[in-house]
Amino acid sequence: MRAVKVYPESWPLHTPFVIARGTRNEVGVVVVELEEQGVRVQGECSPYTRYGESEASVLALISGIIPQLEQGMTREQLQQVLPAGAARNAVDSALWQLESQLTQRSLWQLTAEPEPQVIDMAQTVSIDVPEMMASSALALWQNGARLLKIKLDNHLIAERLVAIRAAVPQATLIIDANESWHAEGLAARCQLLADLGVAMLEQPLPAGEDAALENFIHPLPICADESCHTRQDLPGLRGRYEMVNIKLDKTGGLTEALALAADARQQGFDIMLGCMLCTSRAIRAALPLAPGARFVDLDGPTWLAVDAEPTLPFSCGRITLSAVPAK
Numbered sequence: 001m002r003a004v005k006v007y008p009e010s011w012p013l014h015t016p017f018v019i020a021r022g023t024r025n026e027v028g029v030v031v032v033e034l035e036e037q038g039v040r041v042q043g044e045c046s047p048y049t050r051y052g053e054s055e056a057s058v059l060a061l062i063s064g065i066i067p068q069l070e071q072g073m074t075r076e077q078l079q080q081v082l083p084a085g086a087a088r089n090a091v092d093s094a095l096w097q098l099e100s101q102l103t104q105r106s107l108w109q110l111t112a113e114p115e116p117q118v119i120d121m122a123q124t125v126s127i128d129v130p131e132m133m134a135s136s137a138l139a140l141w142q143n144g145a146r147l148l149k150i151k152l153d154n155h156l157i158a159e160r161l162v163a164i165r166a167a168v169p170q171a172t173l174i175i176d177a178n179e180s181w182h183a184e185g186l187a188a189r190c191q192l193l194a195d196l197g198v199a200m201l202e203q204p205l206p207a208g209e210d211a212a213l214e215n216f217i218h219p220l221p222i223c224a225d226e227s228c229h230t231r232q233d234l235p236g237l238r239g240r241y242e243m244v245n246i247k248l249d250k251t252g253g254l255t256e257a258l259a260l261a262a263d264a265r266q267q268g269f270d271i272m273l274g275c276m277l278c279t280s281r282a283i284r285a286a287l288p289l290a291p292g293a294r295f296v297d298l299d300g301p302t303w304l305a306v307d308a309e310p311t312l313p314f315s316c317g318r319i320t321l322s323a324v325p326a327k
Contacts, residue, residue: 002036004070006090031043034069041094042097044278061082079256092256096254130160133164138168149176150164165196181204190220199221202272203226207226210227228246230251234269243270271292271294273295286298
């Protein structure tokens with residue numbers, strides 16, 4: 001018999017996190033705890049209101065399948081019972097961890113992915129006045145980050161980016177507009193980004209307005225985030241996007257995320273690996289996707305005032321896996 005617990009947690013941030021759709025000062029997560037054969041593991045998700053999720057709705061979904069989980073539900077069975085989203089991710093992540101512990105094989109071994117010693121990742125610059133964003137970018141660069149993800153809304157785009165580029169002329173910049181732009185004027189904005197040496201633009205238009213990108217000539221890659229959750233979304237992205245951002249809270253866990261990554265690559269998409277604001281528990285579940293990603297954006301826990309134990313060994317712009325003790 002497997003013991004199951006599910007409960008919410010709140011984690012304050014050390015600095016407000018500002019994106020196009022609002023400001024966050026804390027992150028609420030839902031934790032699934034499984035215990036079997038003396039082994040106890042946890043999975044985590046971050047419910048996201050943009051996708052119609054709340055802590056209450058996620059707790060309700062997971063609570064509804066506790067009897068099946070107690071009876072030994074597998075990851076394969078889980079895919080048929082819960083829809084893609086945060087609730088399924090928390091359970092899926094816990095089941096991966098349980099298999100890892102019970103078989104004494106790492107996630108890298110279970111997924112047959114090569115384990116790197118270091119994962120280079122983006123550090124995020126959230127929205128502020130141009131001078132403060134430039135200052136934040138410079139501080140991150142001086143602390144070692146070489147890939148910076150710049151959050152933007154629909155205002156002061158040129159002013160913010162020119163200030164940031166002047167502050168960090170050698171940094172690789174990727175831009176995330178979080179659906180805040182419009183088709184009108186997009187071509188000029190893409191050209192501005194290209195002129196400033198930006199490497200990629202993420203989700204400029206609202207999901208559902210992707211048709212505006214059909215046959216849209218643009219000088220830098222565009223990545224689908226809110227428009228891509230699972231493999232079923234890929235056909236509608238062809239000819240519109242060059243890259244997809246894979247997040248476990250969208251796919252419903254590593255199981256679907258691995259399948260999405262394989263299908264996306266087969267169909268010619270590059271991969272970005274992303275995350276929500278979260279603790280190290282959530283990032284650990286996503287790590288097997290990192291080696292195949294062009295851009296890795298897993299800095300969610302670096303925004304927390306305090307991270308969940310055991311913490312991953314984050315430094316500015318990287319995760320040093322060689323510092324993780326062997327189990």
